[in-house]
Amino acid sequence: MEKGWRGLPYHSIAEHYKRIFGEKVYKIPVTVVDDCPNRMGLKGMKTCSFCDVWGSAAREESFQMGLREQIEKYQVQIGEEYNSKKFLVYFQAYTNTFTKVSALRENFDTALSYPFVKGFVVGTRPDCLSPAVLNLWQEYYQKSFVAVELGVQSFFDHHLEFMQRGHTGTDSLKAIDKIANSTAVDLGIHLIIGSPNETEEEIKQQALICNDLPITNVKLHNLHVLTNTELAKWYAEGKFTPIEREQYTERVKLFMSYLHPRIAVHRLAAFASRWDELIAPKWTSDKMGTHQYIVDRFRESKTYQGCCLINQNENDNVLFENMRLRVERI
Ligand code: SF4
Numbered sequence: 001m002e003k004g005w006r007g008l009p010y011h012s013i014a015e016h017y018k019r020i021f022g023e024k025v026y027k028i029p030v031t032v033v034d035d036c037p038n039r040m041g042l043k044g045m046k047t048c049s050f051c052d053v054w055g056s057a058a059r060e061e062s063f064q065m066g067l068r069e070q071i072e073k074y075q076v077q078i079g080e081e082y083n084s085k086k087f088l089v090y091f092q093a094y095t096n097t098f099t100k101v102s103a104l105r106e107n108f109d110t111a112l113s114y115p116f117v118k119g120f121v122v123g124t125r126p127d128c129l130s131p132a133v134l135n136l137w138q139e140y141y142q143k144s145f146v147a148v149e150l151g152v153q154s155f156f157d158h159h160l161e162f163m164q165r166g167h168t169g170t171d172s173l174k175a176i177d178k179i180a181n182s183t184a185v186d187l188g189i190h191l192i193i194g195s196p197n198e199t200e201e202e203i204k205q206q207a208l209i210c211n212d213l214p215i216t217n218v219k220l221h222n223l224h225v226l227t228n229t230e231l232a233k234w235y236a237e238g239k240f241t242p243i244e245r246e247q248y249t250e251r252v253k254l255f256m257s258y259l260h261p262r263i264a265v266h267r268l269a270a271f272a273s274r275w276d277e278l279i280a281p282k283w284t285s286d287k288m289g290t291h292q293y294i295v296d297r298f299r300e301s302k303t304y305q306g307c308c309l310i311n312q313n314e315n316d317n318v319l320f321e322n323m324r325l326r327v328e329r330i
Contacts, residue, residue: 009298010256010305013217016264017088020145020186021118026078027090028117030070031062032107036095037128038166045166049230050192050223052277062093067110075116087114088145090121097124097133104133108140119145126150126175127167134182147186148179149219155209156202159195163223164230173213180214188217188266193251194243195223203251207258211309218263220255221270222248225279232279245283245290249297256298257308265305268294 005011017025038045062070075087089111097104111120122137140146154160155169172189179187191206210218224242225235234240243251252268259265271287278285298304 005305008295009303010268011261011264013219013264013266016217021086023086024082024084025086025088025118026082026084027088027121028071028074028078029062029090029092030067030074030111031093032067032091032103033093033096033099034063036098036125038164043166046164047230048166049162049164049234050226052226052229067107071111071114071117075114079116085116086118087116088119088121088147089117090123092121092123095125095128096122097128097130101130101132101136104136108136108144112140112144119147121147121149123149123151125167126152126172129175129178131182134179137179137185138183141184145186146183147188150175150179150187150189152176152189153192154195155206159192159198159202162195163192176213176215186217187215188219188264189213189215190219190221191255192221192223193255194248196240198251200251200254203254204258207255210263211258211260216262216264217266218259219266220252220268222281222284224270224281224284227277227279235280242281244281245293249294252294253298253301253303256305257303259305260309261306267291 006015014024037043038047038051065073071089078084078087091107108120111117120140137146137148150172151165152169152172153163153165155172157168160168176187176189179185189210191210193203222243223231225231225240231240235242248269256265269290270284271290275285283290
């Protein structure tokens with residue numbers, strides 16, 4: 001099995017982290033805030049149509065636990081499950097810059113006080129980036145690994161409106177520019193595939209936009225329906241139907257075909273962590289099955305990350321040729 005992309009037809013986030021840390025590094029997802037501008041209805045904003053009451057938190061119980069308790073408990077669980085010794089604390093749920101800088105500083109210091117914690121990852125929105133937050137990230141970047149995951153979801157405004165994000169694609173581009181110009185943090189974005197009326201051209205353009213951005217990674221989600229969300233209401237009314245696994249896989253293949261190999265990919269689909277809250281599509285609950293299904297379709301069709309970019313840039317040709325050879329050997 002070819003070692004370059006760990007036998008996968010794409011550049012995985014595990015490989016990205018391994019290059020930085022020299023070994024496997026796993027994220028400890030934690031919850032330290034319980035709100036966001038959307039949920040508060042700031043400037044007339046609404047809760048994102050796909051977001052449930054847990055605000056993307058990995059575990060409900062984390063809301064009742066302090067930061068230290070979460071880090072210590074999940075480090076043991078994740079360490080045993082994956083045999084990992086190095087960790088990143090992932091401030092995941094809700095909008096993690098929607099709080100006081102002093103509180104952020106305290107949380108970062110707490111996370112970094114553990115010898116097994118090698119840095120942290122902050123999840124946030126494009127419209128919650130004050131100069132003070134950017135300065136703080138850059139300050140911690142001088143002494144630790146700092147990554148930011150920005151909820152972009154789409155660069156197309158009609159999809160953002162459907163998701164009720166409360167920001168535009170231009171807002172995201174400006175935010176990415178601002179972060180890259182003010183800090184050196186490891187920057188990634190989240191994108192959602194499966195909005196109504198999504199076209200192949202849009203999928204392709206999203207990848208090409210990513211290629212031109214100062215980001216190192218992308219996380220893909222499929223738009224799925226959870227209980228107690230606006231999307232659940234629309235689903236019940238017949239106004240929204242999630243795409244099937246086959247259709248989703250074709251869109252992921254298209255996106256990845258145009259995504260430059262320098263950009264690492266976290267995962268190929270969203271996986272519902274609370275199965276009882278998943279309404280549709282059911283395939284979203286089959287984490288390993290879905291991953292394998294998508295990877296198998298990549299292999300069958302000899303698709304790999306960046307395969308449609310070949311020859312578009314002379315300087316990239318050697319890189320792409322190596323990638324192609326790897327995939328052929330798998
Ligand atoms: S997805 Fe994020 S910004 Fe949107 S409502 Fe949920 S927590 Fe708030």
